[in-house]
Every structure is written in structure tokens, then in C-alpha cells.
Amino acid sequence: MLHVAYACCADGDVSSVSTVFASRHGEATSTVPLLEALAREQPLGAASFSHSVHNTQAGLFSIAAKNHQISSALAAGADTFPCAFLEALAILRRDPDRRILLVVADEPLHSVFSTADGEPRIAHGVAFIVGRDGEGIRTRCTLGRRAALAQRAPWPQVVEFLRWLLSDEPSLTLGTGALTWTWARE
Amino acid sequence: MRADARTGAAGASPCALRAVGIVTALGHGVEQTWPRLLAGDQSRFTRRTDFVPGRTLLVGEAPLPLPSLPEPLRRFDCRNNRLSLAAVRQIEKTIRTVVEQVGAERVAVVMGSSTSGVAAAEQAIAHRARTGVLPDGFDYVQFELGGVAEFLARYLDVSGPAYTLSTACSSGAKAVASARSLLALGLCDAVVTGGVDSLCRLTANGFSALAAVAHDVCNPFSLNRRGLTLGEGAAVFLMTKDPGGIQVVGVGEASDAHHMSAPDPDGAGAEAAMRKALADARALPASISYLNLHGTGTPLNDAMESQAVHRVFVGALPCSSTKPLVGHTLGASGAIELAFCWMMLSRLGNGLLPLLPHCWDGVEDPGLPRLRFTRPGERARLDGRALVMSNSFGFGGNNCTIVLGLDQPW
Numbered sequence: 001m002l003h004v005a006y007a008c009c010a011d012g013d014v015s016s017v018s019t020v021f022a023s024r025h026g027e028a029t030s031t032v033p034l035l036e037a038l039a040r041e042q043p044l045g046a047a048s049f050s051h052s053v054h055n056t057q058a059g060l061f062s063i064a065a066k067n068h069q070i071s072s073a074l075a076a077g078a079d080t081f082p083c084a085f086l087e088a089l090a091i092l093r094r095d096p097d098r099r100i101l102l103v104v105a106d107e108p109l110h111s112v113f114s115t116a117d118g119e120p121r122i123a124h125g126v127a128f129i130v131g132r133d134g135e136g137i138r139t140r141c142t143l144g145r146r147a148a149l150a151q152r153a154p155w156p157q158v159v160e161f162l163r164w165l166l167s168d169e170p171s172l173t174l175g176t177g178a179l180t181w182t183w184a185r186e
Numbered sequence: 187m188r189a190d191a192r193t194g195a196a197g198a199s200p201c202a203l204r205a206v207g208i209v210t211a212l213g214h215g216v217e218q219t220w221p222r223l224l225a226g227d228q229s230r231f232t233r234r235t236d237f238v239p240g241r242t243l244l245v246g247e248a249p250l251p252l253p254s255l256p257e258p259l260r261r262f263d264c265r266n267n268r269l270s271l272a273a274v275r276q277i278e279k280t281i282r283t284v285v286e287q288v289g290a291e292r293v294a295v296v297m298g299s300s301t302s303g304v305a306a307a308e309q310a311i312a313h314r315a316r317t318g319v320l321p322d323g324f325d326y327v328q329f330e331l332g333g334v335a336e337f338l339a340r341y342l343d344v345s346g347p348a349y350t351l352s353t354a355c356s357s358g359a360k361a362v363a364s365a366r367s368l369l370a371l372g373l374c375d376a377v378v379t380g381g382v383d384s385l386c387r388l389t390a391n392g393f394s395a396l397a398a399v400a401h402d403v404c405n406p407f408s409l410n411r412r413g414l415t416l417g418e419g420a421a422v423f424l425m426t427k428d429p430g431g432i433q434v435v436g437v438g439e440a441s442d443a444h445h446m447s448a449p450d451p452d453g454a455g456a457e458a459a460m461r462k463a464l465a466d467a468r469a470l471p472a473s474i475s476y477l478n479l480h481g482t483g484t485p486l487n488d489a490m491e492s493q494a495v496h497r498v499f500v501g502a503l504p505c506s507s508t509k510p511l512v513g514h515t516l517g518a519s520g521a522i523e524l525a526f527c528w529m530m531l532s533r534l535g536n537g538l539l540p541l542l543p544h545c546w547d548g549v550e551d552p553g554l555p556r557l558r559f560t561r562p563g564e565r566a567r568l569d570g571r572a573l574v575m576s577n578s579f580g581f582g583g584n585n586c587t588i589v590l591g592l593d594q595p596w
Contacts, residue, residue, distance in 0.1 A: 024330070024332060025330070026331060026352070028329065028330070031304070031307075031388070032311065034388060035304075035307055035308050035311040035312075035388070036311055036315065038308055038311075038312070038387045038388065038391060039308070039311050039312035039315045040315070041239045043239075043391065043394075043395060044388075044391045044392050044394075044395045045395060046392075046395040046396045046447070047446075049388070049391070049392030049393075049395055049396065049447075050392075050396070050446040050447035050581060051446060052388070052392070053300060053352070053353075053354045053580075053581050053582065054300070054331055054352030054353070054354075055352060055353040055354060055580070055581070055582045055584060056446070056582065058353070058582060058584070059441075059446050059581065059582020059583060059584065060446070060582075062441040062442075062443045062582065062583060063443050063444065063445065063446070063582075063583070065443070066443050067441060067443055068440055068441050068442070068443050068454075068455060068458065069440070069441060070439040070440070070441070071353070071439075071441045071582070071584055072351060072353065072360060072364070073351065073352050073353050074331075074349050074350060074351050074352060075330065075331035075332040075349065075350050075352060076332045076335065076336075076347075076348065076349035076350065077327075077330065077332035077333065077336050078332075079348075079349075080332065080349075083347055083348070083349035084349075086347050086349075086368065086373060087349070087351075087364060089367075089371055089373075090364045090367035090368055090371065091364075091367070093367040093370055093371055094363070094367055094437065094439070094466075109326070112311070112314065112320070113326040113329070114326060115326055115327075115330075116261070116325070116326075116327065143291075143346075143347070143373060145291055145345075177345070178291070178345040179291065179345050179346065179347065
């Protein structure tokens with residue numbers, strides 16, 4: 001997450017952007033050894049506990065980048081990316097003159113666990129700078145209702161979104177349940 | 187339903203907290219909780235020996251019974267979801283009426299949690315260590331943070347955006363802040379929002395490893411303070427665009443950029459969050475009637491917070507920490523303590539606002555700027571708009587302050 005976050009930011013950005021860090025599984029995989037230690041009644045290390053919170057990457061970024069701005073971390077199951085996009089809009093609403101660094105990443109979930117939906121187990125991290133205006137790809141995002149069962153791309157939704165951004169297709173619809181998000185180029 | 191990324195105007199739109207459900211060590215529901223809160227009832231902690239090996243821990247446990255989950259949602263069954271369900275059930279009728287009015291796809295669920303059902307995962311991993319397999323009743327969705335919001339969305343049959351904020355001890359406050367923004371953006375017409383966290387070995391052992399847990403009930407801002415007391419619970423609000431009633435009128439957020447588990451001792455991040463919340467509420471410090479402090483009782487938080495509060499309010503503002511009554515409910519605390527503020531405002535009458543007590547040993551720390559703690563039974567006399575503020579500061583230096591307002595008469 002930190003790698004793509006820094007790669008996405010121009011020099012002056014790192015400390016001035018608000019941030020949204022989104023991950024479906026977050027620190028779940030690295031928490032398993034902690035849970036195994038607890039099962040053996042072994043004490044935890046203070047640092048590993050401090051780094052088990054979902055906003056660990058967000059916190060580490062803000063410390064490294066000396067970033068004092070608004071910071072969010074979230075999860076939303078299979079729709080973590082599209083919900084993270086809404087959270088970015090929500091923060092833009094609160095701090096409209098500042099750009100948002102939106103980072104969406106996951107590593108494959110620890111093999112001891114499994115999810116009910118067949119999510120693609122692909123390690124990935126994508127970061128975007130989102131703003132009200134300025135240079136870049138202009139889009140309008142609309143929420144809607146799923147009319148019929150949609151074909152899901154065999155890669156994570158944020159990767160599908162990136163593919164679409166780099167394509168010339170006019171619009172993209174994402175969402176794994178009843179709710180859909182449609183981005184249209186403007 | 188459009189989200190226009192270009193309408194970033196930070197204009198004030200109504201944001202009403204129509205109802206709240208709550209579960210903490212003080213009990214179930216507003217009617218049961220309020221008198222105990224006002225009386226400063228510290229008798230409801232329990233002692234647990236099964237959390238940290240070799241240690242007896244005082245904790246703020248939510249009293250039984252907790253509801254069981256309906257059969258179709260059984261895979262979500264864990265204590266954390268039972269806690270949020272217990273809170274939701276208290277206001278379910280009101281929620282469903284609003285869902286009926288605006289449509290299921292126009293109701294969002296934005297919750298805050300730091301633990302989710304990690305306690306269930308602890309038990310599952312321990313079972314696996316003994317038997318080689320996970321227990322039948324466990325499903326990853328219980329542990330998964332997204333499951334917190336997903337469960338409530340499925341239970342309430344709503345299909346607007348549903349997600350879980352998780353920024354450690356500011357999670358519940360951040361959820362309310364984002365819910366307000368989603369409403370203002372026109373992405374939904376109502377939000378079920380709040381926070382929930384449950385007692386677990388991970389946090390009990392983790393905070394013990396940080397030497398941050400007190401032996402007795404936490405003693406915020408005292409010279410004798412030694413750490414926090416862990417708690418659990420849930421507070422869930424129904425938030426709508428209605429004008430009138432108790433409103434979220436200001437939000438302020440900032441990051442410390444200092445350390446993962448210790449606050450910036452200078453309190454600049456906390457100060458920034460409070461000042462931004464005041465600015466958002468278009469309020470001067472003098473117009474705030476009460477501040478619910480984060481006040482965990484750790485040496486570091488209280489030192490930091492007293493400095494930040496003193497710089498903003500110059501020691502004139504009645505304030506208290508309610509963590510000596512329910513414990514530090516971690517990811518739920520931002521919502522639970524906001525619910526306490528909501529209860530205060532809902533009992534504003536004849537220009538008198540009952541203030542929440544500060545329960546401590548009364549021994550000031552001479553090294554800290556003096557704060558104006560509330561006295562038992564104290565009420566503030568005020569006219570016009572009543573404003574109260576709540577602070578939440580989380581690991582990673584994540585700070586969030588919320589201001590609630592109520593125009594009189596109620």
C-alpha cells in the first residue's frame with residue numbers, strides 16, 4: 001500500500017492530500033500469527049499489536065509523509081473499492097479544496113480462512129489522486145440498481161476500474177450485489 | 187441518484203440523529219442507560235481472568251441477554267454482531283418506517299469497528315490448534331471488517347452503500363462523519379450509522395503488552411492515572427436529512443503524523459480536530475456547553491488532551507470522560523460517547539442541560555493544564571442553540587471531533 005501511495009503522489013502531495021486506505025482483508029492475514037500466539041497463551045508484542053489495526057498502513061503513511069490531513073480506512077467486503085470511492089467523495093465534501101489519495105489494496109487472504117464469494121486471490125495495490133477539478137480523467141459516478149446478474153471480471157474491481165480508465169470505453173459499471181456504481185467519462 | 191464530485195461546497199445541510207440504540211456495561215437502551223450515566227454508576231464492571239494469562243482484568247462487559255441472529259443470517263453470528271443487533275433492535279421500528287418512506291436503496295449503512303468479530307476468530311484458531319480444523323459455527327464474515335456493515339444491511343433489508351470504517355478508537359466517530367457526508371452528497375436519504383466493538387483477547391493482551399491497562403477503574407486526568415479499562419458495546423443512530431431535533435452540526439478531523447500507538451504529546455492533531463469541528467459548526471469555543479473527552483486514563487492521552495483542550499477552550503469548558511463508567515469501548519467509543527451526548531441533549535428542558543459527571547479520585551495532576559471537570563448533578567443554564575462536543579483519538583494518530591446541536595425548544 002505504501003509503495004503505490006508514494007508512487008502516486010507528486011513531491012508536494014504526500015503531506016497535503018487527505019487519504020483513504022481501503023482493503024477488504026486489511027491486516028487479517030498478519031493477525032493470524034497473533035491469534036495463534038493467543039491460543040498458546042503467549043504474550044503479544046506491543047508493536048505487532050499496534051500494527052494489527054485496519055488503519056495501520058494509513059497511520060504509517062501519515063507518519064512517514066508528515067501528513068496531518070483527514071485520514072480514513074475502511075472495508076466493505078467484495079465492494080470495498082466502490083465504497084472506498086464513495087468515502088473519497090465523502091471526504092471531498094468535507095474538505096473540498098484538497099485532493100484525496102485513494103489507495104485500494106489486498107493480499108490474498110490467509111489460507112486458514114475463506115470467503116463465501118469466489119473473490120480473485122490476486123495481490124494488488126492501486127492508488128489514485130482524486131479531486132474536484134484539475135487535470136486528469138473526468139468522470140461522473142452514479143449509483144443504481146442491478147437489473148440482471150452481471151459478469152464479473154476475473155480480477156479485482158479496482159483493477160477493472162484501472163483497466164477502464166486506461167481504455168476508451170465510455171462507461172463502466174461495478175458492484176457485486178444489488179447496488180451498482182456506474183462511472184461515465186465526461 | 188447522482189454523486190457529483192464537483193459539488194464540494196461545504197454548505198451546511200440538515201443532519202438529524204432521529205433515534206439511537208445503545209448497549210454498554212451500563213445496560214441496554216437509552217431509558218436504562220441514562221440514569222446510570224447521570225449518577226456516575228461505576229458498579230457495573232466485571233472481573234475476567236480468561237483474557238490475559240495470569241491477570242485479572244476489570245472490563246465493561248455488555249450485560250446479557252444479547253439477541254440471537256435470525257436463521258438466514260446465522261453465518262454472521264458472533265458477539266460483535268449480536269451487540270450491534272441489540273442496539274438496532276431498540277430503534278428497528280423507526281428505521282423500517284423510514285426505509286419504507288425513502289426506499290431500501292436510499293438507505294446506507296456506515297459503521298465503525300476496530301475489533302469486528304475477532305473474538306470469534308480467536309476461538310476458531312484455538313479450536314483449530316486443538317483439532318486441526320475450524321469449528322462449524324465460524325465463518326470468516328464474522329471476523330471480516332466489512333461484515334459489520336454488511337450484517338446490518340442484510341438484517342434491515344437495505345441496499346444503499348454499506349461499509350465499515352476502521353481507524354481504531356476513532357472508528358465510530360468517523361462513521362458518523364462519513365454518514366453525514368453521504369447524506370449531504372445526495373447518495374442516500376438515511377443512514378444507519380454508529381460503532382460496535384466487543385471484548386476480546388487480542389485487545390486485552392495487546393493493550394497489556396503496551397502496559398496501558400489500569401488495575402482498577404480508569405482514573406482520567408488524575409495524578410494517579412495508570413491506564414485504560416477495556417469495554418465493549420454498540421451505539422447505532424438513524425441519521426436522516428430532517429431539519430430540527432438533535433443535529434450533527436460540526437465535524438473536525440486531523441492526523442498526528444507522530445506514532446502508531448502514542449499520541450503526539452503536543453496535542454496539535456487533537457487541537458486541529460477540535461478547531462475544525464468548531465469552524466464547521468460555525469461556533470465559537472464559548473458556545474460549547476460540554477465536551478465529552480476521549481479521556482482514556484492513560485498517562486499519555488490525558489496529558490496530550492488536557493493541553494489541546496486548554497489551548498482551545500482555556501479551561502472554562504465543563505468537560506468529563508465517561509470511560510470510567512463503561513470502559514474504553516475502542517472502535518465503538520466515538521459512537522457510544524456521541525450517544526451519551528445525544529441523551530444529554532434529549533433531556534434539555536427549561537433551558538437546563540444535565541451534564542455528564544467526571545468520575546475520578548479528584549487528585550489533580552499539577553503537570554497538566556487545569557480543565558473544568560463537571561460536578562455531580564451539574565446542569566448548564568443556556569438559551570438558544572445547545573452545542574456539545576465529543577472527542578475521539580485513535581491509533582495511528584487518527585483524530586475526530588464531532589459537535590451536536592439542538593435548537594431550543596426541544
